[in-house]
Amino acid sequence: MKKTPDRFPTFPTHTCRLIQRALQVAEQVAKEMTRRMRAELNEDELRSLLVAEILPIVERYDPHYRFESYAAQRFRWAALSEFRKRHRRKRLLASQSPAVARDQFEEEPAEYATPRSTPEHALIVKQKHAQVRHAVNNLSRRHARIVRRHFLENASCEDVAVELGISRSSVYRLRREAMTQLAQEIGD
Numbered sequence: 001m002k003k004t005p006d007r008f009p010t011f012p013t014h015t016c017r018l019i020q021r022a023l024q025v026a027e028q029v030a031k032e033m034t035r036r037m038r039a040e041l042n043e044d045e046l047r048s049l050l051v052a053e054i055l056p057i058v059e060r061y062d063p064h065y066r067f068e069s070y071a072a073q074r075f076r077w078a079a080l081s082e083f084r085k086r087h088r089r090k091r092l093l094a095s096q097s098p099a100v101a102r103d104q105f106e107e108e109p110a111e112y113a114t115p116r117s118t119p120e121h122a123l124i125v126k127q128k129h130a131q132v133r134h135a136v137n138n139l140s141r142r143h144a145r146i147v148r149r150h151f152l153e154n155a156s157c158e159d160v161a162v163e164l165g166i167s168r169s170s171v172y173r174l175r176r177e178a179m180t181q182l183a184q185e186i187g188d
Helices: 013-037 043-052 054-060 067-095 098-103 119-138 141-152 157-164 168-186
Strands: none
Touching (some): 013 043, 013 054, 013 067, 043 067, 054 067, 119 168, 141 157, 157 168
16 A cells, blocks of 8 residues: 555555455445344444455455455454444343443442442442452453453454454453353352
């Protein structure tokens, strides 16, 4: 990519063609995934998400493979990843009290009570919050980082793998180990 004097990047012709083909594939995948996911993601949101993935897809493309198949698969992964993030957030918010979900393991949560909760409920939530925070802090540094990045910051396992310099399957394994340790320590 060359920089022109007005600071806009210029792409080689073959890259421009790949971007155009990727846009067409993104449209097709957005329609397909919108039908598959029903009301979870609307087509415009999904299209915007997929367009943001075009440059990384073009940059990582290996010419030994058919571009449309490669791009479609990467777009599907991006759509599924977004779907999982949203689903994980919904589950977290539904399963936790609003204070725990909102504060997400901060050292000193601002508030534990909700308008409908009782003082006893607020105390239970505060104790559970402290118990989970303590259990996460007792994990090894690597396990704790994976738990925080994946569950609290909604980072994908692929992103965590890149950050830690390990494979995705190692992240899955370490995440499973961490969750087992947390379950044993918390007793749930």
